[in-house]
Amino acid sequence: MRSSSIFRSVVIAGLAMAVGVLSACGAYEPGASSSSGATPSPNVSTITPAQPASPSPIETNTPQAGDVTLPASCTSIYSAAMLASLNASIAPMNDSAVTMLSTQIVPALEVLQSGIPTLRCTWGGPSEKGIATNVSIVSSSQASTVQQALESNGFACTAADGGTVCGIETKSVTQQDQIVANGEEHLLRGNAWISTRWITTFPAGYTADIAATLWQ
Known part of the structure; x- marks a missing residue:
């Protein structure tokens, strides 16, 4: 026990x-x-994710009455009568050796070379006689930039051909003491900019004919 x-x-x-x-x-x-x-409770830090930056506003162009589309070819920007006259007096059209630009005004040239839709047309060969024209589609701000640049460089601008036409003519002397006239003429209308530089010859009513053909 x-x-x-x-x-x-x-x-x-x-x-x-x-x-x-x-x-x-x-x-x-x-x-x-x-x-x-x-x-x-565990010590947890709360992290608020960064908010994405708001995208910069992009300029958009709402089609307006009177706007045009870019022409398909150079032959389609002239009336039959003007096209026949140019072929008879200053052919050929679009010679690949012609490098003349449709403007020498730097701010306008920058707009022209910025990638805007453009149709380039030239008349004549490499010589002291020729025409270079661009038909371009531009925004309202680009059109304003072009007009201001032209006016600040001595162009006379007036209401004509359904828009604003700016032109200038100058004369220079060649090495052979020959006087050569040259100049530029521009039409800003709606979404279009018709820019032309010419040497020696510039048919009367040239820009007006293009306007009448595009906006017919």
Whole structure:
């Protein structure tokens, strides 16, 4: 009987030690409750994503009454009578050796070379006689830039041919002491800009004929 009592005492002592060990492990368990019973929240930083920058406004042109489309070919910008006259007096058309530009005014030239839709037409060969014309599609701001550049360079601008015509004529002397007349004439109307530079010859009514043909 005594040995049985000793055995029960040993078992009870062993259970007490086991409970104590489990209690000690629970005190250091990660994520254990605090004395208040609440679980600590992790320290998390909130990052607000950057807002994308607003795109710059792009100029768009709403078609207006009187706007034209770019002609398909140079023969389609003249009346039959003007085309016949040019072929008779200053052929050929579109000689690849002709490099004359339709304007020498830098701001206008920058607009012309900016990638705007353009049809280039020339008359005559490389000589002291010829015509270079561009029919271009421009925005209202580009048309304004061109007109301001022309006026600031001494062009006379007036209302004509359904829009604004700006022109200038100058004379120069060749090495053979010959006087050569040259000039430019421009029409700004709706979404179109007709620019022409000429040397020695410029048929009367040239720009007006193109306007009447495009806006017929």
